[in-house]
Amino acid sequence: MEVDNINTIAVLGAGNMGHGIAEVAALAGYEVNLRDIKDEFVQNGYDQIEWSLDKLAEKDQISDEEADAALDRVTPIVDFEEAVEDADFVVEAVPEKMDIKKDVYGELEEYAPDHTIFATNTSSLSVTELSEVTERPERFCGMHFFNPPVRMQLVEVISGEHTDDEVLDLTEDLAEAMGKTPVRVRKDSPGFIVNRILVPLMNEAAWMVESGDYTVAEVDSATKFDMGLPMGSFELADQVGIDVGYHVLDYMNDVLGEAYEPCPLLVEKVEAEKLGKKTGEGFYDYDEGGADIPTDAGSEDAVRRLQAVMANEVAKLVANDVADPDAIDEAVMLGAGFPEGPAKMADDAGLDALADTLNELHDETGAARYEASDYLREAAAEGGFYGGDEESEGEEGAYDYDNIRVEKPGEMVGKVVLDRPHRMNTVSEELLDELGEAVEALTEDDDVRALLLVGEGDKAFSAGADVQSMAAGGGDPIQAVELSKKGQDTFGKLEACPMPVVAGIDGYCLGGGMEMATCADMRVASDRSEFGQPEHDLGLLPGWGGTQRLKHIVGEGRAKEIIFTADRFEAETMEDYGFVNEVVEVPAFEDRAFELAADLAAGPPIAQKYTKRAMLAGRDDTDAGLEVESQAFGHLMNTDDLMEGITAFMGDGEPEFEGK
Numbered sequence: 286m287e288v289d290n291i292n293t294i295a296v297l298g299a300g301n302m303g304h305g306i307a308e309v310a311a312l313a314g315y316e317v318n319l320r321d322i323k324d325e326f327v328q329n330g331y332d333q334i335e336w337s338l339d340k341l342a343e344k345d346q347i348s349d350e351e352a353d354a355a356l357d358r359v360t361p362i363v364d365f366e367e368a369v370e371d372a373d374f375v376v377e378a379v380p381e382k383m384d385i386k387k388d389v390y391g392e393l394e395e396y397a398p399d400h401t402i403f404a405t406n407t408s409s410l411s412v413t414e415l416s417e418v419t420e421r422p423e424r425f426c427g428m429h430f431f432n433p434p435v436r437m438q439l440v441e442v443i444s445g446e447h448t449d450d451e452v453l454d455l456t457e458d459l460a461e462a463m464g465k466t467p468v469r470v471r472k473d474s475p476g477f478i479v480n481r482i483l484v485p486l487m488n489e490a491a492w493m494v495e496s497g498d499y500t501v502a503e504v505d506s507a508t509k510f511d512m513g514l515p516m517g518s519f520e521l522a523d524q525v526g527i528d529v530g531y532h533v534l535d536y537m538n539d540v541l542g543e544a545y546e547p548c549p550l551l552v553e554k555v556e557a558e559k560l561g562k563k564t565g566e567g568f569y570d571y572d573e574g575g576a577d578i579p580t581d582a583g584s585e586d587a588v589r590r591l592q593a594v595m596a597n598e599v600a601k602l603v604a605n606d607v608a609d610p611d612a613i614d615e616a617v618m619l620g621a622g623f624p625e626g627p628a629k630m631a632d633d634a635g636l637d638a639l640a641d642t643l644n645e646l647h648d649e650t651g652a653a654r655y656e657a658s659d660y661l662r663e664a665a666a667e668g669g670f671y672g673g674d675e676e677s678e679g680e681e682g683a684y685d686y687d688n689i690r691v692e693k694p695g696e697m698v699g700k701v702v703l704d705r706p707h708r709m710n711t712v713s714e715e716l717l718d719e720l721g722e723a724v725e726a727l728t729e730d731d732d733v734r735a736l737l738l739v740g741e742g743d744k745a746f747s748a749g750a751d752v753q754s755m756a757a758g759g760g761d762p763i764q765a766v767e768l769s770k771k772g773q774d775t776f777g778k779l780e781a782c783p784m785p786v787v788a789g790i791d792g793y794c795l796g797g798g799m800e801m802a803t804c805a806d807m808r809v810a811s812d813r814s815e816f817g818q819p820e821h822d823l824g825l826l827p828g829w830g831g832t833q834r835l836k837h838i839v840g841e842g843r844a845k846e847i848i849f850t851a852d853r854f855e856a857e858t859m860e861d862y863g864f865v866n867e868v869v870e871v872p873a874f875e876d877r878a879f880e881l882a883a884d885l886a887a888g889p890p891i892a893q894k895y896t897k898r899a900m901l902a903g904r905d906d907t908d909a910g911l912e913v914e915s916q917a918f919g920h921l922m923n924t925d926d927l928m929e930g931i932t933a934f935m936g937d938g939e940p941e942f943e944g945k
């Protein structure tokens with residue numbers, strides 16, 4: 286079966302995950318049978334879908350017509366046979382109890398057509414064990430969505446022991462057709478990828494406090510502000526539910542052994558029913574304002590310990606062939622919002638140092654959880670999980686980055702894609718470094734004569750500085766000055782790049798993202814794009830050149846309006862203000878942005894370079910600009926490009942400039 290043969294999807298269970306998955310499937314154009322055991326359950330799920338679709342339409346993420354059409358595709362059903370008899374694919378999302386799920390599969394096998402694929406949305410149970418209840422274990426896999434499915438990009442596609450590869454391929458195709466990013470989990474291993482990293486992290490946080498060496502505030506400050514993770518470890522445990530984390534850990538403990546022994550601190554919380562946010566109290570008291578994490582209570586020791594434990598989990602997953610480091614990193618960034626994956630973080634920290642930390646803790650405590658996996662040392666000897674190959678040449682020659690992609694789509698265009706769609710292509714320090722390097726390398730690349738700068742995905746060009754990784758600086762003023770300078774300098778490279786630069790903007794273009802786009806020579810935007818400098822709303826100012834560069838494009842009055850109001854502006858308004866050169870409807874946007882870049886790439890490189898240089902030099906000093914202009918005018922007299930241009934003009938042809 287191919288993904289195109291899937292028309293009807295049955296979603297079993299209309300709870301939080303079930304109705305969310307049904308919504309995603311309906312939005313992707315599938316007929317969806319949403320089934321639960323009682324009318325009121327299934328109706329409640331249906332109402333939630335309606336509410337969520339309305340919200341998407343309110344936010345202009347879909348049109349009213351698309352919302353209505355998606356809802357029309359969902360049929361709420363209680364009768365089991367009716368729900369599955371015409372289903373090509375079934376996603377089961379009933380409660381996380383082995384017995385309940387097994388009963389459901391018994392019934393499902395009875396009524397589902399032979400060709401139907403079964404996928405369980407379990408986050409913690411064995412896919413293999415569930416598959417063995419059915420008569421089609423080879424057409425059974427895990428399809429683990431994250432909560433809420435409509436917003437979370439990641440789907441872990443898990444192979445059971447008997448699953449056919451074609452079934453995994455098809456399930457990945459289906460996840461992509463639903464607009465999600467699938468990550469393959471090659472083995473049915475407890476916690477799969479994301480929970481396998483997060484749950485031991487929470488457990489280690491608890492052991493650190495249990496040992497008396499750290500407080501909750503110190504561990505959470507280290508996690509959130511030193512490591513830059515979206516939440517403190519305890520804050521995360523409270524958010525997920527301490528009981529949920531505990532049950533996954535308990536299962537890991539059963540299957541994987543002593544290294545996953547739950548910390549007594551977690552057990553105490555579960556026994557006292559202080560389960561986190563949902564019960565009003567966990568590690569934090571939510572009647573008293575919840576998590577209030579100090580920005581400066583972390584320490585290098587605490588960070589190293591948490592990183593060492595995560596690195597050990599990465600090593601075990603890789604050694605056991607569950608997933609590769611890049612799949613682990615992608616899954617954890619998409620599923621847990623980490624700014625960087627745990628394998629990359631561990632490589633940066635140094636695997637030998639992390640293994641030493643584990644050894645020291647093991648010597649001190651004798652606890653199995655600190656036994657370093659053999660593979661951790663092996664990977665260290667090979668230069669890291671990525672084998673020290675981060676600098677190696679990728680398909681596009683030397684262009685191999687983590688936060689951006691460089692492509693050469695032809696016609697002498699160098700395309701730079703801001704590639705952090707899981708975080709709205711926000712700009713981290715690493716992204717700045719990579720962008721600066723890429724602009725320099727592209728400038729030297731003979732195959733490239735114009736740059737096209739775009740954002741990955743359809744949500745954002747860039748939503749600005751990554752506030753989370755900015756907070757990871759712990760609010761240090763000196764570091765912030767340096768960060769501001771780095772952004773100014775990097776975008777300055779774009780501005781001073783001798784080639785024409787086009788920014789292709791589709792979606793949000795905010796804060797630092799707008800400051801980056803300001804440094805392009807021309808801006809093409811889709812009609813759904815929104816612009817703004819929201820920094821004043823955060824008590825900041827546009828510190829990557831926004832106070833200086835924007836006014837040269839829109840004038841000081843408009844620049845002040847944009848910065849002081851911190852409002853969001855539509856593409857057409859920004860066209861009126863002179864910021865956007867051209868607004869294009871969404872379907873035509875990509876082609877038009879490329880076409881403009883390709884047009885500019887066909888222009889005379891030397892004249893273009895000097896034009897940019899003269900205009901930049903003349904920005905604050907017209908005489909200096911005029912001087913550059915006249916000198917450049919003289920230089921151009923001596924170029925082959927001038928002859929080519931004039932000959933083509935006389936002969937009525939198109940010039941072919943060579944930059945000579």
Ligand SMILES: C/C=C/C(=O)SCCNC(=O)CCNC(=O)[C@H](O)C(C)(C)COP(=O)(O)OP(=O)(O)OC[C@H]1O[C@@H](n2cnc3c(N)ncnc32)[C@H](O)[C@@H]1OP(=O)(O)O
Nearest residue numbers: 622708709711748749750751752753793796797819828829
């Ligand atoms: C010197 C330069 C300074 C600056 O640039 S300061 C930053 C300026 N930028 C902003 O203030 C924009 C902040 N973001 C927003 O206002 C909203 O987001 C949007 C309007 C862009 C989108 O809203 P919606 O569609 O409702 O999505 P969502 O749930 O808010 O965001 C999706 C995920 O993206 C993360 N995110 C968005 N912007 C940033 C950011 N600037 N820094 C870090 N993360 C960001 C969110 O947190 C969330 O993540 P999760 O799904 O994990 O909850």
